[in-house]
Amino acid sequence: MELNMFKNFERPSWQWLAAIVLFLAFSRLIPHAPNFTPLGAMALLAGACVKDLRVSLLIPMIAMLLSDAIIGFHSSMIFVYGAVALIVIGSHFWLTQLSLVSITLASIISAITFFIVTNFGAWLAHDMYPHTISGLTQAYIAGIPFFKNTLISNILFTAIGFYASQQLPNKQFVDS
Numbered sequence: 001m002e003l004n005m006f007k008n009f010e011r012p013s014w015q016w017l018a019a020i021v022l023f024l025a026f027s028r029l030i031p032h033a034p035n036f037t038p039l040g041a042m043a044l045l046a047g048a049c050v051k052d053l054r055v056s057l058l059i060p061m062i063a064m065l066l067s068d069a070i071i072g073f074h075s076s077m078i079f080v081y082g083a084v085a086l087i088v089i090g091s092h093f094w095l096t097q098l099s100l101v102s103i104t105l106a107s108i109i110s111a112i113t114f115f116i117v118t119n120f121g122a123w124l125a126h127d128m129y130p131h132t133i134s135g136l137t138q139a140y141i142a143g144i145p146f147f148k149n150t151l152i153s154n155i156l157f158t159a160i161g162f163y164a165s166q167q168l169p170n171k172q173f174v175d176s
Helices: 014-029 039-049 053-071 077-094 100-125 133-167
Strands: none
Touching (some): 014 039, 014 053, 014 133, 039 077, 039 133, 053 077, 077 100
């Protein structure tokens, strides 16, 4: 069995990619379990599929702003957006050779990145925890129950996103 199903991966046009990312962003508006969102998938897909790093950063940021305008803004958004930006940048450089293994590892690493950055942000931006090492540890421990949903959703939505990108008609390299 061939593990490298992405051997002949073709990047979708930026319009198709934007449609996939917007669809994933829309899914944030559907009732879901805490942290069971497509944020990691949006970031991985945009970073891996768009040649221009600036454009790959803009696609999920715009999608998130659109959905956050409906969901509501909050004080630690900068950390969520920062985590997504780190994931986009990482996937832009790490996912140059796509395989089932590389995409799965990227999904796991992106979940860990999101966990580290956003829980640090919760500790820093709120008074829920003392601003000490002990308080930071408490913030990370409190975030553990949400990590499972982040990890599962990253793997699931990333698989859907990369699979869908290969099913699109008129695939072409993204020159942006």
